[in-house]
Amino acid sequence: MNYRVKMILTLLVVGAFSGGSLSFVYNKMLPKIEANLKKEIENSLLLLVPAASYKETSFQGKRVFVCRDKAGEVVGYAIIGKGGGFQGEISLLIALDKEGKKILGIDILESQETPGLGAKIDEPFFKKQFKEREAEKLEVIKGKAEKENDIEAITGATISSRAVVSIVNNYVAILKEFVEQNR
Amino acid sequence: MKSYIVFIKGLWRENPVFRQILGMCPTLAVTGYLSNGIAMGLAVVFVLVASSTVISIFRRLIPKQVRMPTFIVIIATFVVLVDYFLRANYPFLSKKLGPYVPLIVVNCIIMGRQEAFSSKNPVWLSFLDALGMGIGFTLALVILSTVREILGFGTLLGHPVLGQWFTPWVIMALPPGAFLSLGVILGINNTFQKKSTR
Numbered sequence: 397m398n399y400r401v402k403m404i405l406t407l408l409v410v411g412a413f414s415g416g417s418l419s420f421v422y423n424k425m426l427p428k429i430e431a432n433l434k435k436e437i438e439n440s441l442l443l444l445v446p447a448a449s450y451k452e453t454s455f456q457g458k459r460v461f462v463c464r465d466k467a468g469e470v471v472g473y474a475i476i477g478k479g480g481g482f483q484g485e486i487s488l489l490i491a492l493d494k495e496g497k498k499i500l501g502i503d504i505l506e507s508q509e510t511p512g513l514g515a516k517i518d519e520p521f522f523k524k525q526f527k528e529r530e531a532e533k534l535e536v537i538k539g540k541a542e543k544e545n546d547i548e549a550i551t552g553a554t555i556s557s558r559a560v561v562s563i564v565n566n567y568v569a570i571l572k573e574f575v576e577q578n579r
Numbered sequence: 580m581k582s583y584i585v586f587i588k589g590l591w592r593e594n595p596v597f598r599q600i601l602g603m604c605p606t607l608a609v610t611g612y613l614s615n616g617i618a619m620g621l622a623v624v625f626v627l628v629a630s631s632t633v634i635s636i637f638r639r640l641i642p643k644q645v646r647m648p649t650f651i652v653i654i655a656t657f658v659v660l661v662d663y664f665l666r667a668n669y670p671f672l673s674k675k676l677g678p679y680v681p682l683i684v685v686n687c688i689i690m691g692r693q694e695a696f697s698s699k700n701p702v703w704l705s706f707l708d709a710l711g712m713g714i715g716f717t718l719a720l721v722i723l724s725t726v727r728e729i730l731g732f733g734t735l736l737g738h739p740v741l742g743q744w745f746t747p748w749v750i751m752a753l754p755p756g757a758f759l760s761l762g763v764i765l766g767i768n769n770t771f772q773k774k775s776t777r
Contacts, residue, residue, distance in 0.1 A: 414656040428667035
């Protein structure tokens with residue numbers, strides 16, 4: 397056989413076989429992976445908002461959660477925000493209080509940032525900076541935070557810090573709109 | 580070549596981490612906790628054994644000119660399998676290992692064994708070679724992560740092993756700790772190996 401044909405044929409067969417078997421396994425595993433993700437969201441949500449129950453709805457194509465206490469009163473709202481990080485997508489959970497005025501906190505659901513540098517966005521010292529902030533536009537600053545809306549960047553991970561803050565800004569705006577409409 | 584020697588050489592005499600200094604990226608990056616080290620080691624054992632066996636079976640059919648891309652596709656398939664498996668069954672571990680599971684694709688131990696061994700040797704020997712190398716790699720990770728977890732956190736597999744008196748050396752949990760402990764272990768290992776070859 398012509399060696400060129402043989403080359404192409406080999407790669408074709410290997411590629412097709414690999415793609416086929418992986419899509420088969422992926423479909424088998426998907427329900428389990430999704431159940432894990434759902435549980436993870438639940439854990440993060442209850443960490444940010446002291447709620448007894450929550451209900452998921454969709455708003456402008458985004459996943460929004462309405463959190464209620466035992467008496468059925470709304471205690472807060474949360475949204476899943478996504479955006480580009482330093483390597484791949486970052487997915488966050490952002491919670492607002494019932495007036496939509498204050499950020500209750502954020503949590504990282506998924507990220508692929510550099511371990512040891514960008515991955516620090518998932519550490520408490522960074523996440524707690526967002527707690528109790530006014531739900532206004534936040535800004536990343538290198539060094540000590542001075543103004544009301546300053547967020548201190550992580551040393552060596554300015555891009556990851558900026559990515560998180562820009563996701564928070566974008567999705568806080570969307571969530572505020574949702575709160576306005578549903579109050 | 581005796582099959583026993585093919586298997587045993589990866590454990591010690593040609594240990595991929597301590598002798599060949601291959602696969603340094605996961606070795607340094609995921610050895611903060613023993614549980615991570617074991618999980619990464621076992622993931623590599625699976626990928627290495629599976630891809631070595633498959634490549635050895637088809638070694639005569641794969642044209643020389645495209646062997647590298649063919650190997651990589653085969654390796655990547657098994658790596659993605661491991662990634663899905665961990666994400667579905669051990670989400671906690673999967674999150675901790677993060678990008679280092681997909682990065683097994685470019686672990687030079689795996690590509691190295693295909694080039695050096697399984698593309699030229701029969702299936703049974705390739706299987707043993709991969710198993711030996713994989714266990715050798717796991718062994719190295721276990722040694723390194725045991726040292727780092729004990730010194731860096733005072734725990735082993737999450738259980739406290741050192742008493743209250745011990746102040747964890749935070750640096751051992753951070754990247755510099757990986758370099759420090761790997762350097763010391765390599766030094767000790769070299770001394771031993773020199774003595775045994777003399």
